[in-house]
Amino acid sequence: MPARLDATSADFADRFEGLLHAKREASEDVQTLVAGVIAEVRARGDAALIDFTARWDRQTLTPATLRIGAAEVDAATAQCDPETLAALDLAAARIEEFHRRQVPEVTDYRDASGVRLGARWTAVGAVGLYVPGGTASYPSSVLMNALPAKVAGVGRVVMVVPTPDGQLNPLVLAAAKRCGITEIYRIGGAQAVAALAYGTETIRPVDKIVGPGNAFVAAAKRLVYGTVGIDSIAGPSEILVVADAKNDPAWIAMDLLSQAEHDTSAQSILITDDDAFADAVAAAVDRHLETLPRAAIAGQSWRDHGAIVTVRDLLADAPALVDRLAPEHLELAVEDPDALAARVRNAGAIFLGRHTPEAIGDYVAGPNHVLPTARSARFSSGLNVLDFMKRTTFVGCDPAGIRAIGPAAVTLARAEGLDAHALSVALRLSAAGTQT
């Protein structure tokens, strides 16, 4: 049974605190193993990649067959159902359109002292995209990770995807093709992350690695961080639905299950102001579970991590709870979702109103589906174009400009005991005729 919490009960604060801090994932300690894999790839390059791929993916590769060529991509794409390809195209076009609005502008101005100031943005040079193999190999994630990089102007996007026992989802290759990715390697695991970070004879290193992966991939990304950039380490998926009694319980129940079906560690929470509605949703979940193909996973997630919280008044009481949960996905299935949204600070993405199920955002809405999990929406954002760009600030002084602001720099540098700092400014000031 999912937990039932009542905001008006005496033990609510404690139980809600428990919900916030419950650990959902067993953390595997794979650090040592992964560090060894990375060291091997750094030392032996392609040969190590080939050995690890033989061992873990049961695939015999050579340096020449590490890469998946254009013919293989085309053949895979030709195998895909045309309707699915059309849906992929629609999704890609909408994702691109949304992300294009994130491209930042240059700032370049002279201030009142005549000092030129500004900031400009450039794309990361080369990005590696990790795509999991097996059942978690989602073409939608290829779009969500690759398209912001493309919109940012990243010149080289490299994809790695393991092909255990030779299996590879053709839609993943079709999605890569739609994103214009031409450099694809059939490798995975920590060895693929190491190859992207340090390079091998065949694979040139990248500057940043993004994309989801299992515990080995996550550990490898942590270990190579610094040598390259990484995206955040994603935890299991979460949804928080705030719903009043005017919703169809079957709809809300399916929304809760759409996160629960991802993973037994996923978490679905409902906040409502009506006990009878809460009961109706719980019953609808049980009904849906009778027919849902992934009922085993979804049911376990719902029983172990699901929760229903009842409050007196949604607008008054829900926002504070939402902010503490800081959910990855927040669905506001109420009459006036904007009023509620305006009171919420912490959420990765918000789905407004009764006709906006979270799943629409997983595929075709346009905003990114890579979002902060495990309460990290308190301090971080979903994947976006800025993750594939970096800002360089600039300053330009002429003699008048340094006369205006230089003396204060000299004073502060001296106060901090950094005389070369002070002198590097003072030398220009004395050339410009200012005493310091």
Added chain:
Amino acid sequence: MPARLDATSADFADRFEGLLHAKREASEDVQTLVAGVIAEVRARGDAALIDFTARWDRQTLTPATLRIGAAEVDAATAQCDPETLAALDLAAARIEEFHRRQVPEVTDYRDASGVRLGARWTAVGAVGLYVPGGTASYPSSVLMNALPAKVAGVGRVVMVVPTPDGQLNPLVLAAAKRCGITEIYRIGGAQAVAALAYGTETIRPVDKIVGPGNAFVAAAKRLVYGTVGIDSIAGPSEILVVADAKNDPAWIAMDLLSQAEHDTSAQSILITDDDAFADAVAAAVDRHLETLPRAAIAGQSWRDHGAIVTVRDLLADAPALVDRLAPEHLELAVEDPDALAARVRNAGAIFLGRHTPEAIGDYVAGPNHVLPTARSARFSSGLNVLDFMKRTTFVGCDPAGIRAIGPAAVTLARAEGLDAHALSVALRLSAAGTQT
């Protein structure tokens, strides 16, 4: 002697590669010790903070004296030299002005399908600012870390600063006061990071921790990352000066030393197109070192990690080298710095022209002085207002909107084997009269 590299010599590629990958810092393994400190603070709260502070800072505290009160801040500020306070005010005003331009705008629009899309930004709720004690206790860093948080609208900024043997730089408290920080604790090290991340009886936890620190602080920040956000882990400072022969060698030499004086692990590199100028700068460095107060540190940094690279043509040859070095600070002391800057992709901050020494950016220019080190300018940016905000995307469909884009979501969800995703959309579609 600093390394001398000639871009036209046969061994240049190898030697430049060596410069790129030379390790400048001995990495201390403090992980286990720090994990123990964090566990103690989580278990025993204030009592652990007080014990660690007695042991390492030789200070006897109580829960009541952990906090530095307003009277102590005022008294410290009153001790400061008025000219220095005025310089601090000028710096603060300029930093605020520059950072205010970074505050992002809301996006909120309806697309061609009538789907409402957008993104809004909210400030991180509470931020902890670590300020080192002792000689690295810089008031300028208080401004650079705290003011972007204030501009972002962070409601609670908490400062921690150790006071070993009771020592505390009064200018640090004056800087905190100028930034409007009223919650300050006299604690440091891993224990202070743990208190900020997990909270104690006296200190409420924060959502994100920023600010420089020693190896213990850096290790603690890595360990609490995920529970809270952190800024990037800063490495030793770096400057790359690109200068033609028309510069005064004494100015360029002082600019190189202004980074070298930070730390024996700091790195200063000159790229020039004139051998005689290179010699003149090297000689000027040696002359400056005869009188510079921090000559021992600056001299060792210059000898161990400094380098002078000569190339044939600055505009043609320097940008590729700059991009590979991806320096924290890039000074372009040439006639037309914009032409060179336009060809550079990777740099934390650029200082344009002969009258813009890097030190002006450390204090008063306005852009942030917390910048990516150790070649991470390839994939990351300096500290800025967005580091204290997070983006929440939103989607709103009405029945017409979901009819327009829902069928593609159903198709993709089914292709990925996620039936609850498909059904959560399909339920709305059938209510809206669309077959799926």
